[in-house]
Amino acid sequence: MIRLEHVSKVYKTSTRPALEDVSVVVDKGEFVFLIGASGSGKSTFLRLLLREEVPSRGRVYVANFDVARMARRRVPRLRQSIGCVFQDFRLLNNKTVAENVAFALEVIGKPRNTIRKVVPEVLELVGLEGKSARMPHELSGGEQQRVAIARAFVNRPLMLLADEPTGNLDPDTSQDIMLLLERINRTGTTVLMATHDHSIVDSMRRRVVELDLGQVVRDDARGVYGVGR
Amino acid sequence: MIRLEHVSKVYKTSTRPALEDVSVVVDKGEFVFLIGASGSGKSTFLRLLLREEVPSRGRVYVANFDVARMARRRVPRLRQSIGCVFQDFRLLNNKTVAENVAFALEVIGKPRNTIRKVVPEVLELVGLEGKSARMPHELSGGEQQRVAIARAFVNRPLMLLADEPTGNLDPDTSQDIMLLLERINRTGTTVLMATHDHSIVDSMRRRVVELDLGQVVRDDARGVYGVGR
């Protein structure tokens, strides 16, 4: 599903590499936590998979795409097979919940009756069936994050990338979001999640990949956040 | 120092009040955590103190200012006596560390030689004496947050408001920031901090004010994050 081979990334404006000789393989259907201190390269890792950045060295494979070398115009195809969720939700403030989700389908040219069928389904999955006509600001943070997840998942992508999806949420709401991601993972979707939240990592006991200064320093099949803590 | 009397706040675009009949008194030199679920009104609470919003009902006093009723043109004076720190740092990306801190003084018209004297002092306080010429993107998240704290504190304000200052930081870095805030608190500055991070709240054992749906549901002198956890 995902394969990084000796990947390094040095940003132009920065001296120290953000990632250094990282090799990681993630199989289909896995649930992986990506942890590490601030600036350890978690977001960079995810951005490489989305081809928001290209690696300075090494190779990145996602599904059947050779991400680092593919032609620019094929990038949209890659992204259509990946769903993304971010800490700050990234919803369109002037569109309703349903429109926000539908947007992801409109943009890739799905026919209108497919959209009308699929959107309510996915809103039901994330538990927002009654709130499809609300605007984002009329929702709590947790609900907004569900909308973001619905939008990422409405296209039934092969994998879901989440960059600190619970960073702005309180512990209870975070638990709800984690349950939702687990449910999505059970449908066979690979989930890769970067986080700081050790209580979540500790309670889920899933695979943990830890980065430190851009290098993989740990890769446990059923890990916890901090060993020495 | 801070006194809220039966304060309610209803946003125009929202139906349910963000704060409802909140009365809180904070004395000079206190360190107070403001906790609560997402959407419980923590940020609204802080915005009222800064007069970024005016309350729908009730009165807000900060230092000697009647915040809710003061003339608009006196707002800058109020803000000059309050330092603010946010989750997303809010540094100017095209200015160096020292310039970012100096900016807060330039803007309020401090003479240039005062600025030249004060800025290095405060950078030393936050432990960034060697990095004053760096740009924000050349710093780790924790270091960026220190710059933000230095900027908030350079003016020696009566109080420091912090809205989830550790939200984007990993646990180790968060600890450093908390130590810094404690040090600032020990100089006599009142610190009011909104947060989700229960490990921080639990370890510090300071006064905790908990909001739920806009109402104060708990006010412990030496509290922990969640009672039932």
Added chain:
Amino acid sequence: MRASFVFSEVLTGLRRNVTMTVAMILTTMISLTLLGGGLLVVRMIDKTQAVYQEEVDVNVNLTKDISANDKECTQDTCADLRERLESDPAIEAVTFENRDQALVRFKQIFEAQPEMLKLVRADALPASFHLRLVNPDRPEVISQTYSGAVGVDSVVDESEFLERLFSAFNGVRNLTFAIALIQAVAALLLISNTVQVSAFTRRTEVNIMRLVGATRWYTQLPFLLEAVVAGLVGAVLAIGLLVAGKVWFLDTVLGGVFASGVLSPIDGLDILLVSPWLLLTSIGISAVTGYVTLRLYVRQ
């Protein structure tokens, strides 16, 4: 890509920044109006030039004696001169105009200036031969040959007069084009800027679109169309202004001059011929500017 979706995005974009859109349309409009005005002056010059060049290059004015007494050019001096002119290989055509005909023409030209008519009595005008030359560029040869010939009072090279007339026109045309050019630069910068501002104010949306896998065309087409729509509206308004300018300014102020035939008038057909060029120029420039701006300044 669904057209209705793109269309609604374009409208939203134009409405979001109304002041900018209106400024862009106005500037484009003025630029194109001036460009169109310049083109119309060029057409007017061309037409007037064509009329004059068809008609005559050099006038040979006859002496007072002949002018007064030989109305049909039948007497010896005049007939000989005509024969000589007609057999000259450098001259293509010869027309005789007697004093009465000259007066009629003079009255037509100065219809709008009655004081001129009062100054000039019929017997002041000479009869003349109007010559069309084989080689209109070299009237001085004719001038030299026939000045001082028997019965010739003076040889007038009309192209001299035309040159002065046309140099005034060329001045007007150059001024118009100069202002149009500066305006065009302003319009270009505005288009480029509008596209940049549009892209900037909607970067959140565009970012989200791109993350869910929208193609570059899909995200950028609305900005391009915005520029083109504004350019189109500007061009249509410019054409309207040209028509209005013709009706209310040219036809009233210069009506007399047109009627006299000294200048060929600008008619509806001329505007009709210029219009498609204005439209094409506008659409072309706004599309190209928009595209280049998107490639160069808007990070994808």
Added chain:
Amino acid sequence: MRASFVFSEVLTGLRRNVTMTVAMILTTMISLTLLGGGLLVVRMIDKTQAVYQEEVDVNVNLTKDISANDKECTQDTCADLRERLESDPAIEAVTFENRDQALVRFKQIFEAQPEMLKLVRADALPASFHLRLVNPDRPEVISQTYSGAVGVDSVVDESEFLERLFSAFNGVRNLTFAIALIQAVAALLLISNTVQVSAFTRRTEVNIMRLVGATRWYTQLPFLLEAVVAGLVGAVLAIGLLVAGKVWFLDTVLGGVFASGVLSPIDGLDILLVSPWLLLTSIGISAVTGYVTLRLYVRQ
């Protein structure tokens, strides 16, 4: 508030959005150039009008006989007529111009059009009395009284000619003002928009400034100054364009007409008189527009 700090902010702002700034300056420049041009045409009309009205209102042309034989107006018919005119209470001043003097004046007027000179022989021009009226608005009374008097060939009301001349000028002036007005609207919108875009692109900074306690003036003055600086530059360029236009266009194309005295020329002094108005207009409008925009559209 330290001036150097504000100044550097203004420069940064103008540089940050170069295309917008240049477009704004160009549009302001053209608008002001046209406005200045219109004002200059107005001045030219005024001056020309003043010259004509000072000199003469009505011409009484004398018969061919008098024109040819009475060069000093000493013979009975002419002298009687002069006496009658001089004693008329409606007439303020009477000047006699004989045929030779008329020819000199005619040659001056048509210096640039030699064909006209060739058409008119000295004996075609009449001697005349030039009258200045007590009440210049009612020349038709004079016309009725003296038409047909002994020795009078015709009475010409010069104001008729002037009216036609001035109506052409007024047309040019109105057209110039109309374009200037549209341009001014465009410039206004652009200024407003530039201020909005500036404020928008720098809202992060402004937010941070305001959080650390900067006053509204402190945060918004740079945007206002940006607009004013751009307006000032536009005005200076416009004045430059007017001078250039005078030197390269007016003086070459209309030089002959000016020299003949038919039109009063536009001189450096006129431009000098118009310039401060352009500067003040530009600064005033940009400052007001900027201020209003900041109050209405930019959330503080």
